Amino acid sequence: MAGYLTRFAPSPTGPLHLGHAYSALTAFGRAQAQGGTFLLRIEDIDRSRCRPEWEAQIYDDLHWLGLSWPEPVMRQSDRLPAYAAALDRLAALGLLYPCRCTRADIRAALSAPQEGAMGPDGPVYPGTCRHRPMTEAGPQDAIRLDMAKAMALSGSISFCEYGPLRAGLHSISLRQMVETIGDVVLARRDMGTSYHLSVTVDDAAQGVTEVVRGIDLFEATAIHVLLQRLLNNSTPTYWHHDLIRDDQGKRLAKRDDARAIVLYRKEGATPAGIRAMVGL
Numbered sequence: 250m251a252g253y254l255t256r257f258a259p260s261p262t263g264p265l266h267l268g269h270a271y272s273a274l275t276a277f278g279r280a281q282a283q284g285g286t287f288l289l290r291i292e293d294i295d296r297s298r299c300r301p302e303w304e305a306q307i308y309d310d311l312h313w314l315g316l317s318w319p320e321p322v323m324r325q326s327d328r329l330p331a332y333a334a335a336l337d338r339l340a341a342l343g344l345l346y347p348c349r350c351t352r353a354d355i356r357a358a359l360s361a362p363q364e365g366a367m368g369p370d371g372p373v374y375p376g377t378c379r380h381r382p383m384t385e386a387g388p389q390d391a392i393r394l395d396m397a398k399a400m401a402l403s404g405s406i407s408f409c410e411y412g413p414l415r416a417g418l419h420s421i422s423l424r425q426m427v428e429t430i431g432d433v434v435l436a437r438r439d440m441g442t443s444y445h446l447s448v449t450v451d452d453a454a455q456g457v458t459e460v461v462r463g464i465d466l467f468e469a470t471a472i473h474v475l476l477q478r479l480l481n482n483s484t485p486t487y488w489h490h491d492l493i494r495d496d497q498g499k500r501l502a503k504r505d506d507a508r509a510i511v512l513y514r515k516e517g518a519t520p521a522g523i524r525a526m527v528g529l
């Protein structure tokens with residue numbers, strides 16, 4: 250069996266905060282405990298929000314925290330051909346369609362309240378463009394996965410969660426996927442890929458055996474496992490950890506610069522102090 254391999258995959262859209270430190274330290278600690286490998290991956294597909302200075306700060310903060318990883322670091326902005334190839338495979342299976350709906354179109358189509366189920370990416374798509382063939386796809390279109398067809402092809406899906414919050418084997422049926430997640434966007438019109446597609450393709454390309462990340466991404470895991478099935482990749486195990494919250498109990502976001510590691514550093518915090526702040 251291949252050795253343990255995990256990754257920390259931040260997006261350089263702002264300073265790393267205590268929540269990122271917790272996630273990176275947890276992943277690094279698990280890799281060390283298993284005698285395995287910890288990778289850093291830069292998730293910079295959203296070129297409008299990513300900045301080189303934030304990327305440089307990520308390396309600096311993580312080194313300061315005592316983490317190390319093999320070079321070179323994978324950057325998603327270098328991987329667009331791999332995502333395009335994965336999309337082509339899914340298109341060849343007849344599972345994709347182009348969609349030109351705006352958010353407002355989707356809201357209008359979902360006027361009946363019972364049709365407004367929320368999935369990990371927002372409201373479950375009502376299927377307005379599902380009849381459209383891929384031959385019609387143009388620059389104004391996003392590309393969606395036909396969830397019912399995809400699940401019919403893959404059969405029910407499951408993954409093994411080892412994190413303390415939801416440990417166990419999780420199985421998701423076709424009906425659940427259609428009703429609670431729906432036809433997710435796999436390629437956004439402005440970037441030719443999406444978080445779901447890129448993360449799946451890259452975890453497979455890097456041989457990740459366990460994904461360590463925040464529990465806010467737990468619901469998205471079913472999408473990733475489905476894509477692994479469809480692309481003939483193996484499914485890693487998962488470890489979703491709790492989120493670090495502010496004093497009001499709200500989860501930290503990149504805009505919570507007050508909790509940025511770089512600010513704690515300026516105020517004289519030590520790496521051990523940061524560990525203590527996140528309860529490690």
Ligand code: GLU
Pocket residue numbers: 258259260292448461462466
């Ligand atoms: N890039 C994602 C983020 O910064 C994390 C993706 C993942 O760990 O699957 O939230």
